[in-house]
Amino acid sequence: MMRLRTGLLICCCALLACTGLAACAASAPEGPDVTVSTPSVGRPQPPSSVQAALSRMAFTPYAALGQSDNDGLAPGESSYALSRACLATAGYPDAGNVPFAISLGPANLSFSQPWGSWGYLGTAAAQQYGFRMPPGSALSTLGIDVNPAPANPADLSPAEPAAVGKCATIEQDFTDAVGTGPLAGILTLSNDIASDVQKDAAVKNATRQWSACMARNGYNYQQPQSVFFDQIQKMFGGKHQISPGATVGTAANQAQIAAAVTDAGCTESADLAGIYFAVQASYEQQIVNANQQALNSAVQQYKAAYARELKKLPALLKTARASAFPPALPSGKG
16 A cells, blocks of 8 residues: 655635536436435444444545545555655655645545544544544545655755655646546535435434534534534634644643533434434445446546556656745644
8 A cells, every 4th residue: 555644734625516427427418316315224323433434335435536545446546646656756756745735525425533514423532632633543544644744845955845846736736637527526426425414304303412412511503513613713712724733722622622522422322423424325325326337437537647647747847836845843833
């Protein structure tokens, strides 16, 4: 398994729905088939973790396509692998980190931390970390080895920062291109699945029970995903840009852990995570079954685009604009 050490900026924003899956497969001009039947799931046991749940779902490999080195569809052909190939082509196979950004989709269908629309899964994690899980802990299962602190340019050879910057630009340009090309339909289906889950009656009922439980414990939240953003704002005094290594005061840290533990308890009492992931699994399987041919075509088009990009690396390195090289963070500072 290829692993890439990178500098990470997590962009917690919904991916925009792009063109329909028909753009990826000429055989389906009518667009993606998003017709689903409402599942009946009862009160299933929650999964052991979010990643354990996602690893069993039918759509996860497609959601991870281009992001994970071990998605099972295009192994070793992620945008991160492209960065390493770029640096090797530039003559720096052992170069430092390549800064990159990840846009988390509407349901985080390929990877996620314990918290999300399903509440907070895992009391032990809530007690230990709250909403400050180590960066990249969810990404590691996808073959992405995240180092949140970029390398210090002073430790590199004179030309190395420029090579890293150029490869960062090449990687971002490729990610943008496949996002509006081969992967556009997959992103559209990601939005459809997220919408189906959020509108599901069983999920909505469990969410109401979760909200009532939180209210009984002094927390006024209507939606589980609001807890994380609210607690982050409280921890960091309203700052919108937060470094994973930023210092948090003892009282603020204890408060966010208390909120996470309450969140986890209410998630368990409402069986929100169990219901949420069972419902999601059903919708994912239905969507994959209905669009299998088009999804297969999208994978093949992505693989072809990746192969073409590898061949273009020598030429791209001559013309690419170097992205600004991030400064090294002082130890323990944000």
